[in-house]
Amino acid sequence: MLWNKIWNPGSMVPGWATLAALILIIGGLQLICLGLIGQYISRIFEESKKRPLYFLKSGGSVDKR
Numbered sequence: 001m002l003w004n005k006i007w008n009p010g011s012m013v014p015g016w017a018t019l020a021a022l023i024l025i026i027g028g029l030q031l032i033c034l035g036l037i038g039q040y041i042s043r044i045f046e047e048s049k050k051r052p053l054y055f056l057k058s059g060g061s062v063d064k065r
Helices: 002-007 016-048
Strands: none
Touching: none
């Protein structure tokens, strides 16, 4: 079937390119939304650990000269 479409383009169904483009666009939007949801969940996970963002060395002042 694919061989026939490549060598005989006149037998193609009209509208297939539009449908393929819409499927790709909708799939891309779904992947973007999943990425945003993943970022949101990862930030919630990091916040739930209640760890500080950085550690200071103990035993001394911050500005050593």
